[in-house]
Amino acid sequence: MLGPVRYAMIGGGEGAFIGPVHRTAAAIAGNCRLVAGAFSSDAQRARRSGEAIGLAAERCYASFEEMIAGERGRSDGAEFIAIVTPNHVHAPAAIAALEAGFPVLCDKPLADTLAAAESIAEAAARTGLLVGVTHTYTGYPMVRQARALVAGGGLGAVRRVAVKYTQGWLAKAEDSEGKQAEWRVDPARSGLAGAFGDIGTHAFNLVQFITGERMTRLSAEIRAAVPGRRLDDDGAAMFHLEGGGRGTLVASQICTGDANGLEISVWCEEAGLHWRQEQPNSLRVARRGKPEEIWTPGGDRNYLDPSAMAVTRLPSGHPEGYFEAFANIYRDFADSVRGNVPEQPSYASLADGLAGMRFIQAAHDSSAAGAAWVELQGDE
Numbered sequence: 001m002l003g004p005v006r007y008a009m010i011g012g013g014e015g016a017f018i019g020p021v022h023r024t025a026a027a028i029a030g031n032c033r034l035v036a037g038a039f040s041s042d043a044q045r046a047r048r049s050g051e052a053i054g055l056a057a058e059r060c061y062a063s064f065e066e067m068i069a070g071e072r073g074r075s076d077g078a079e080f081i082a083i084v085t086p087n088h089v090h091a092p093a094a095i096a097a098l099e100a101g102f103p104v105l106c107d108k109p110l111a112d113t114l115a116a117a118e119s120i121a122e123a124a125a126r127t128g129l130l131v132g133v134t135h136t137y138t139g140y141p142m143v144r145q146a147r148a149l150v151a152g153g154g155l156g157a158v159r160r161v162a163v164k165y166t167q168g169w170l171a172k173a174e175d176s177e178g179k180q181a182e183w184r185v186d187p188a189r190s191g192l193a194g195a196f197g198d199i200g201t202h203a204f205n206l207v208q209f210i211t212g213e214r215m216t217r218l219s220a221e222i223r224a225a226v227p228g229r230r231l232d233d234d235g236a237a238m239f240h241l242e243g244g245g246r247g248t249l250v251a252s253q254i255c256t257g258d259a260n261g262l263e264i265s266v267w268c269e270e271a272g273l274h275w276r277q278e279q280p281n282s283l284r285v286a287r288r289g290k291p292e293e294i295w296t297p298g299g300d301r302n303y304l305d306p307s308a309m310a311v312t313r314l315p316s317g318h319p320e321g322y323f324e325a326f327a328n329i330y331r332d333f334a335d336s337v338r339g340n341v342p343e344q345p346s347y348a349s350l351a352d353g354l355a356g357m358r359f360i361q362a363a364h365d366s367s368a369a370g371a372a373w374v375e376l377q378g379d380e
């Protein structure tokens, strides 16, 4: 049975944030179809959530264990499973899915702890199945153009990077109570880190994606700025890249007034590149002694790198954003599940997800040791 790639979802029930974004993105992707879900830890809400979006009642499961068993036994069962729960459920759900034969597309961070992420990697190695991670920003055309310019644009070595991911939605103690907030400030469900895991891993992934280089060491200070918080809501790190470049990374959810302030600058020997998530269709390139260039996406811009063109869906001048970036990730992952792996997939790999967990652990260890420099382990 071919047709669209069938997928099932764990998490993303009534009132959830990212599950509905994944489903919208998958619909835009056009090559996937949601066939089943275990949308909540509450059985009734799970069923209600699935039926509300038109799934057959028998495929709205009460738990992910039930869903994995049910879908495994069907000839029209899901071909991969998307995980969009709070972090502490990622590893048990991913390992159960892999052991039952399902590739996994997991939201970030890969797990709540490094040990849990390593267990996912072991299950993936045992089963030989694909695991992707939805580091959304790798699905944007101008991020991919930036990466291509650094890789082959004659800009020379990367000398300095400045990345910041600043939000203000957890600026006050009372902000800890909302549905999206309450598990993020709880070590049992968020994991080792708060803001450094939630948004710091996106910033970290973006640095490695655009520069094409591994972060090798860091010195970090992370803290709970709001009294009573048990996890970091604010922090900064200095880091080294494998090519000798240096950088700074700020991840904070107490920056009053900021919405989704992810911004990165990469200064190479011959030019600086600047990208802002809130204006994602514009990549500014500033070369020494020359007028600034503003690169923009568009299917008719055939001078863009093929990796940027591959994720551009519309003619120039038609804005594409968050949903489309996510849709690119779904399209590439679904194609990969059927064996058509794109040359440069827009989803982050399992190795990228693991690297993000090592980054969290290193930032935590460094901060606990008074911002001592800590080496980041590679894949070797």
Ligand SMILES: NC(=O)c1ccc[n+]([C@@H]2O[C@H](COP(=O)([O-])OP(=O)(O)OC[C@H]3O[C@@H](n4cnc5c(N)ncnc54)[C@H](O)[C@@H]3O)[C@@H](O)[C@H]2O)c1
Pocket: 010, 011, 012, 013, 014, 015, 016, 017, 018, 019, 038, 039, 040, 041, 042, 063, 064, 084, 085, 086, 087, 089, 107, 108, 109, 134, 135, 136, 179, 180, 183, 198
């Ligand atoms: N890629 C991104 O940019 C991005 C953005 C936001 C969130 N996320 C990640 O997505 C995940 C979810 O975040 P959110 O903001 O949507 O959280 P949320 O609280 O809005 O939604 C979580 C959903 O998971 C369900 N759930 C909890 N335990 C479950 C279980 N055992 N089985 C099935 N469902 C269960 C909840 O009922 C809820 O529907 C987190 O890991 C978060 O870090 C990623």
